[in-house]
Amino acid sequence: MTIPASALHDAAERFGTPLYVYDAAELDAALARVRAAFGTARVYYAMKANPNLTLLRRLHGAGVGFECVSPGELARAEAVGASGERILVNGPAKSETEYSAGGRLGATFIVDRAEEVALLPPHSRALVRVNPALAVSTHDHLATGAVGSKFGVTLAQAPRVLAALRDAGHTALGLHVHIGSAIRDAHDFTAAFGRLTELRAQTGPLAVLDAGGGWGLDADLGGIAREARAAASAFGAALWVEPGRYLVARAGTLLTRVVGTKRTGGTFCLVDAGMTELLRPMLYGALHPVTPLWDGGETGVWDIAGPACESGDLLARGVSLPQPRRGELLAIGEAGAYGAAMSSTYLTRSRPAEALYQAGGENGADWTLIRRRETPQDVWAAET
Ligand SMILES: Cc1ncc(COP(=O)(O)O)c(C=O)c1O
Incomplete structure (x- = not known):
């Protein structure tokens, strides 16, 4: 993935998170x-x-x-x-x-x-x-x-x-x-x-x-x-x-924002994406590279946990990160395959938006929205 960090910040700002981005x-x-x-x-x-x-x-x-x-x-x-x-x-x-x-x-x-x-x-x-x-x-x-x-x-x-x-x-x-x-x-x-x-x-x-x-x-x-x-x-x-x-797979990255941190029996970095956006870690124990998009001093070891009310809702375990702060961005790599495709609306969560990065692409814009974020109404649209 060669998308510059500044462009990832820009996409998260424009399209919101959780967000799948793909590098053309x-x-x-x-x-x-x-x-x-x-x-x-x-x-x-x-x-x-x-x-x-x-x-x-x-x-x-x-x-x-x-x-x-x-x-x-x-x-x-x-x-x-x-x-x-x-x-x-x-x-x-x-x-x-x-x-x-x-x-x-x-x-x-x-x-x-x-x-x-x-x-x-x-x-x-x-x-x-x-x-x-x-x-x-x-x-x-x-x-x-x-x-x-x-x-x-x-x-x-x-x-x-x-x-x-x-x-x-x-x-x-x-x-x-x-x-x-x-x-x-x-x-x-x-x-x-x-x-x-x-x-x-x-x-x-x-x-x-x-x-x-x-x-x-x-x-x-x-x-x-x-x-x-x-x-x-x-x-x-x-x-x-x-x-x-x-x-x-390598073209895709899941962008997720830090919601907060918590030290109890474990040490958790809580983020706004989880099993509903990327099921592979929970389903197959899949390992995805996690990159913090912020600088910081002291590094600690964190489990990356999502918002679902399931104890297995972890995107990664034992990840070294500079002290996470609410609102900072994490990039979950190698997520282009079986990521968005397996995302679900469990908990009436809206499936994430997807954006394609192509430097100087369509009309000179680097980003193209290729799937809008679902609304709750989209999620229940087929119910009678
Ligand atoms: C019949 C068949 N062909 C191709 C594939 C693609 O596999 P992969 O994404 O691991 O390349 C699959 C995936 O399970 C499959 O079932």
Whole structure:
């Protein structure tokens, strides 16, 4: 994140806090890193990471497609002009709406179980998701390729599902694998792709291998790309990838203001954002870098606590900060993925505003508001 501190103060002043800010330069840089590593692979952004329409439009404009896992995500893809080859319809329990919208848009389906062959619109293009049955280096809730995971078909089932797709008149493009999210160790991908290539003798050559996403921010992207390309070429297949986090996490920062401090059994810096704005620390024990945007003398160690009436509502623990003062700003980093996307209206809290930073951007302004803060009335608007 390269947004200057003065610009962060300016945004907090103009749009209020809690506020998500995104750095357009880092968004573009992340996509460039993916393209440099994966070469000609087709990139489908897993929009669950951050579905803001402005970000989607930017990625669509750069030639990126979308992986969608709900009717709402398909509607977003359509709203930014994506169709056909630029959309993947994925998910373990797709609804009728997803089959019909995917069919209408000419999307490619990721088949997650054999039963789905009969549910697809006629003459669909499809990939078969394979569960490689592996333990991987991430939080249990983020692992999607473990033995007991609900995703995909087994290695033994995969060739039969490909054949069933063909028999039913669909185009069986190939295989799909996604082993989880925020995976730290590139060897996990090597192992997963290795399991898939064991199927080569049974499947014969395939048109497409979709290697999923899941790359941790510090994982060896070049190594993962090398392994993915090798696996695709073992099938004579084109490589597709589906990054979410990697494309948007570093670009996003959550700005929150200090509300006060408290020393009881713990030492708390209370802030105006919490689990409703950024659930990942509570849900996965995720660690986000915390940067104080004030100077000060003495440094102490603080737990950063939000306003919710839940003891688990902590954004970070044991953070070194100069003495916090009410009204000062904290920047919670690497928050562009699964941050705003997972924010909730629990406690009738309004979901935060979002702003995009581009030095000298639209009409010469550095900041563009890309989602206004909800009002309480927005929150209860659907209630009768
Ligand atoms: C099928 C699939 N593809 C891609 C992704 C994106 O993962 P990540 O954001 O970790 O890259 C996910 C996320 O869980 C997923 O389920």
